[in-house]
Amino acid sequence: MYPTIHHHADGHPGSIATTGLPEHIPKQPYVPNPLLSPHVVAGRVSGRWSTGLCHCCDDPANCFITWFCPCITFGQIAEIVSKGSSPCAESGTKYALLLVTGFACLYSCFYRSKLRSQYDLEESPCVDCLVHFCCETCALCQEYRELHSRGFDMGIGWEANLDRQQRGVTVAPIITSGMRR
Known part of the structure; x- marks a missing residue:
């Protein structure tokens, strides 16, 4: 039902009930759209x-x-994280040079932070710089697996992945045997 509208003697509407909204609005369950929701x-x-x-x-x-x-x-x-603006060979060479100086973990933690912000990932098990400082290889492996699980073929680079995505080619899911939780 709609709110009561009071009419003047000449037939023109006067005031509307306080809310101005229908008294009864049917509630519908909220269902998030995965295409619209980054979460x-x-x-x-x-x-x-x-x-x-x-x-x-x-x-x-x-x-x-x-x-x-x-x-x-x-x-x-x-x-992949820089969406092609930092080519693999260039980034890998910079990393190798910084590895000699001991500052590679600072460079790589920047990309971990960027990856986390792109996919809204939690900062765990601790802050990015500590993860890369204490467990550099494990952190790189985790980031690699994360991108791979999101459908990127890590061996072909950004442009080829983008081309695949635009053509609708998807990577076949990896099926593991046995039950897992």
């Missing part, structure tokens, strides 16, 4: 990383490469 990505709740910091065994090949040559993994991460 729902591929069925995941925002804030959570797809894997833990020490889950390097989830991708042993990347763990091996990152352990022996972290500049490769970092370059791949930097290219």
